Amino acid sequence: QRVTTSPRFVPPPRASSIGALVLRWPRWYRRSILAEEQHARRRLRISFGGAARTTPVWRRTRPLPCSRTRPFWLGSHSAYSFSGPRTFGANPRAFSRSILPEHSPGACSPEHPRAQRETTHTATFCKMDTEARNTASRQKIERVLAAANAFEVLELEVKFTSAADVEKAYKSIAKFVHPDKAPPDYHDKATEAFKKLANARDALSDAIEQREVREKIAAEAAAAEAAERAQAAEAERAAPAAAAAAAAAAEELSPWQEDVDAW
Numbered sequence: 001q002r003v004t005t006s007p008r009f010v011p012p013p014r015a016s017s018i019g020a021l022v023l024r025w026p027r028w029y030r031r032s033i034l035a036e037e038q039h040a041r042r043r044l045r046i047s048f049g050g051a052a053r054t055t056p057v058w059r060r061t062r063p064l065p066c067s068r069t070r071p072f073w074l075g076s077h078s079a080y081s082f083s084g085p086r087t088f089g090a091n092p093r094a095f096s097r098s099i100l101p102e103h104s105p106g107a108c109s110p111e112h113p114r115a116q117r118e119t120t121h122t123a124t125f126c127k128m129d130t131e132a133r134n135t136a137s138r139q140k141i142e143r144v145l146a147a148a149n150a151f152e153v154l155e156l157e158v159k160f161t162s163a164a165d166v167e168k169a170y171k172s173i174a175k176f177v178h179p180d181k182a183p184p185d186y187h188d189k190a191t192e193a194f195k196k197l198a199n200a201r202d203a204l205s206d207a208i209e210q211r212e213v214r215e216k217i218a219a220e221a222a223a224a225e226a227a228e229r230a231q232a233a234e235a236e237r238a239a240p241a242a243a244a245a246a247a248a249a250a251e252e253l254s255p256w257q258e259d260v261d262a263w
Contacts, residue, residue: 133176134183136176137176137177137181137182137183137186137190138182138183138186140173140176140177140193141176141177141182141186141189141190141193142189144173144177144193144196144197145189145192145193145196147196147200149213149216149217150199150200150203150204150213151200151204151213151217153173153196153197153200154166154169154170154173154197154200154201154204155169155173156169156204158214158217158218159214160210160214161204161210163205166201166204166205167201167205170197170198170200170201173197174194174197177190177193177194177197178190178194179191179194
């Protein structure tokens with residue numbers, strides 16, 4: 001025989017108590033719904049009173065404190081609903097803009113000062129962005145037109161470059177050089193620069209033409225270096241003759257200088 005006086009022993013529920021709970025379930029369910037409705041109405045009155053004392057008319061959109069309710073607008077106290085299919089006193093005009101006074105526009109309305117400030121700031125930022133882009137486009141166009149070879153046009157080092165790198169450089173510069181993206185006053189220059197950019201891309205995309213371009217650049221650099229060396233040697237050879245001519249001129253002027261000093 002079990003000991004029923006032990007605090008750890010809980011007797012199993014009887015079938016009659018389980019049946020009673022099952023039969024009384026709809027009534028208990030309705031009571032819980034009514035309790036939630038009364039709680040929401042009470043919290044609605046409290047929240048509405050606080051909002052009316054501390055906030056202006058057009059900003060009284062504070063949601064209900066009850067976690068199972070949705071936001072409401074001023075003037076629609078009966079417009080609230082619970083999550084799920086249950087709805088009590090829903091007002092279809094609750095969220096309509098027509099119930100608000102004319103002197104209280106919404107925050108997203110152009111009449112509202114906050115919306116006006118945001119619109120002004122957005123227009124200013126767009127204007128600044130456009131001016132900066134036009135300046136960068138002009139600089140890119142001038143640099144492309146002044147480039148001496150295809151590598152300078154694409155801003156690449158004079159070495160073997162893959163076709164993928166050439167295409168990447170081409171796209172990054174074409175955004176600023178394209179005639180449709182350039183400022184109106186640089187349309188003609190942009191057209192010329194874009195053609196030059198396309199020719200440079202075509203020349204460097206082919207391996208054979210790229211090698212020819214590199215060889216041409218190397219030959220031009222060697223020729224320029226040789227010209228500089230020749231000019232330096234000529235200056236060194238002409239230096240003694242120039243020094244002798246200067247000394248002779250000084251000797252010719254020495255008597256006149258002595259007379260001037262004596263005088």
